[in-house]
Amino acid sequence: MTATKGLEGIVATTSSISSIIDGVLTYRGINIDDLAENASFEEVAYLLWFGKLPTQAELDDLNRQFSEYAALPKQTIEHLKLLPSNSNSMASLRTIVSSLALYDAEANDMSREANVRKAIRLQAQLPAVVAAYSRIRQGLEPVEPKQGVSIAYNFLYMLSGEEPSDVAVKALDQALVLHADHELNASTFAARVTVATLSDIYSGVTSAIGALKGPLHGGANEAVMVMLEEIGSLANVESYINDKLNNKVKIMGFGHRVYKNGDPRAKHLMKMSRELGKQKGTPELYEMSIKIEELVTGQKGLKPNVDFYSASVYTTLGIPRDLFTPIFAISRVSGWTAHILEQYEDNRLIRPRAEYTGPSNVKYVPISQR
Ligand SMILES: CC(=O)SCCNC(=O)CCNC(=O)[C@H](O)C(C)(C)COP(=O)(O)OP(=O)(O)OC[C@H]1O[C@@H](n2cnc3c(N)ncnc32)[C@H](O)[C@@H]1OP(=O)(O)O
Numbered sequence: 001m002t003a004t005k006g007l008e009g010i011v012a013t014t015s016s017i018s019s020i021i022d023g024v025l026t027y028r029g030i031n032i033d034d035l036a037e038n039a040s041f042e043e044v045a046y047l048l049w050f051g052k053l054p055t056q057a058e059l060d061d062l063n064r065q066f067s068e069y070a071a072l073p074k075q076t077i078e079h080l081k082l083l084p085s086n087s088n089s090m091a092s093l094r095t096i097v098s099s100l101a102l103y104d105a106e107a108n109d110m111s112r113e114a115n116v117r118k119a120i121r122l123q124a125q126l127p128a129v130v131a132a133y134s135r136i137r138q139g140l141e142p143v144e145p146k147q148g149v150s151i152a153y154n155f156l157y158m159l160s161g162e163e164p165s166d167v168a169v170k171a172l173d174q175a176l177v178l179h180a181d182h183e184l185n186a187s188t189f190a191a192r193v194t195v196a197t198l199s200d201i202y203s204g205v206t207s208a209i210g211a212l213k214g215p216l217h218g219g220a221n222e223a224v225m226v227m228l229e230e231i232g233s234l235a236n237v238e239s240y241i242n243d244k245l246n247n248k249v250k251i252m253g254f255g256h257r258v259y260k261n262g263d264p265r266a267k268h269l270m271k272m273s274r275e276l277g278k279q280k281g282t283p284e285l286y287e288m289s290i291k292i293e294e295l296v297t298g299q300k301g302l303k304p305n306v307d308f309y310s311a312s313v314y315t316t317l318g319i320p321r322d323l324f325t326p327i328f329a330i331s332r333v334s335g336w337t338a339h340i341l342e343q344y345e346d347n348r349l350i351r352p353r354a355e356y357t358g359p360s361n362v363k364y365v366p367i368s369q370r
Pocket residue numbers: 006215216217218220249250251252253254255256257258300302305306307
């Protein structure tokens with residue numbers, strides 16, 4: 001038995017949800033570029049769960065369910081108020097999502113119908129949890145979700161209590177489409193491993209949030225913003241990046257386990273970053289990002305991934321940096337739950353082997369002789 005570090009190149013499951021073939025990403029066979037330009041996030045969530053684009057009536061029904069489920073249990077609001085005011089945003093999201101199971105009468109109902117309803121509920125509730133978390137830590141009351149608006153609109157509305165601009169809603173909606181699913185990434189794998197024991201959907205999503213939190217995965221978007229803040233201005237980019245590269249420090253938002261010639265989602269976020277920076281009259285983050293890309297790609301051949309330009313996009317939308325990874329989760333919960341449903345459909349326990357590298361034939365030494 002020989003281990004493959006990081007399971008690189010190992011095909012661990014079959015899936016019909018999303019594919020990365022020759023650097024092209026598709027959801028249910030539809031190119032991500034096509035979806036990013038044309039689809040709403042709600043259509044994409046439907047596509048991931050049900051395997052086809054919705055008709056207008058199907059989309060209306062899904063949106064009705066999102067509106068119905070978006071309000072949080074009052075115990076969840078109380079729980080959010082009990083969290084330490086300096087709690088980590090992803091740790092808080094992980095804790096609250098886990099606790100949502102306690103208020104869901106169907107939490108342990110393993111029928112397909114109940115699991116689909118829970119997937120829709122989780123999708124409806126995650127934006128409300130993140131927005132309420134953000135307001136409560138500022139000493140503000142959570143804002144009730146609005147009926148009949150998109151998930152992107154509702155999230156921005158619940159965050160600020162004000163009607164968001166069309167530009168902001170469109171940008172966030174497109175970002176949600178781009179982050180919704182990504183084959184067998186680490187957090188999706190964690191979700192599938194968890195539910196393959198026939199554990200429940202909340203356990204799967206809680207595992208996935210834990211995996212997404214790390215800076216080698218979803219946490220990289222926040223880490224990119226930390227880097228941009230450390231750099232501070234366009235004039236400092238070159239010396240900062242050269243110093244990091246010379247010292248073999250990783251540049252967050254670059255590189256990818258699967259894409260070696262670039263992440264097809266990055267160009268959409270780059271365009272969004274450029275346009276938002278121009279519209280808001282704050283182009284510097286975009287300009288710094290472009291310069292960083294030039295240096296990192298030029299010297300290392302590494303290309304930006306989905307997390308790189310999302311940092312400047314979200315900051316330009318006025319979103320605090322520690323909500324970037326929770327926003328990733330707001331989108332990716334659609335993909336996680338689609339994978340969980342797929343795992344249940346044709347389940348087998350996921351239990352690989354480890355190549356043992358420890359000592360052998362070691363005798364037990366009684367404690368008095370150690
Ligand atoms: C949504 C997402 O999860 S997208 C990924 C988000 N994560 C990041 O942006 C964090 C920065 N990037 C990375 O750490 C990596 O590129 C990963 C984790 C994304 C992929 O990792 P792996 O496939 O395991 O590649 P690994 O970390 O082994 O890197 C291979 C080589 O490229 C280098 N490298 C990889 N990424 C970077 C980077 N961002 N900056 C500098 N060097 C890098 C490594 O140092 C290593 O060099 P070496 O062979 O000289 O030791």
